[in-house]
Amino acid sequence: MEPMKERRDIDFVEEARQNLKEVEYALSEGCLSTVHPNGTECVHINLTTLEGNKFCVRLSRMGFEVVGTGHDVVTEDSSQVFETVYALMNHISPGYQSAFHSKLASKLGQVSQSRDET
Numbered sequence: 001m002e003p004m005k006e007r008r009d010i011d012f013v014e015e016a017r018q019n020l021k022e023v024e025y026a027l028s029e030g031c032l033s034t035v036h037p038n039g040t041e042c043v044h045i046n047l048t049t050l051e052g053n054k055f056c057v058r059l060s061r062m063g064f065e066v067v068g069t070g071h072d073v074v075t076e077d078s079s080q081v082f083e084t085v086y087a088l089m090n091h092i093s094p095g096y097q098s099a100f101h102s103k104l105a106s107k108l109g110q111v112s113q114s115r116d117e118t
Contacts, residue, residue: 050095
């Protein structure tokens with residue numbers, strides 16, 4: 001994905017949906033907030049990790065920022081901003097790496113099997 005800081009016009013809602021799709025295998029739940037405004041400056045995303053931890057994450061031109069420890073909860077401005085959804089997931093979910101490795105191994109197995117069949 002193209003770094004967000006270099007892009008001029010960003011559809012944050014679509015950006016958030018694409019990022020959620022990228023890591024859906026490693027989440028119990030992920031959706032856009034219906035409580036906080038989602039628009040041209042930022043979007044708020046509710047995440048539940050595989051461990052059951054809930055977060056509210058703001059996606060803006062700066063990147064991904066955990067702003068609360070609960071769905072639709074904005075209690076803080078984090079000093080830590082993550083450039084990618086993968087970096088965010090590595091930080092908030094120990095189970096993310098395991099899920100990622102499982103997904104990768106499955107894909108590699110499929111590639112290997114298709115090569116063996118040809």
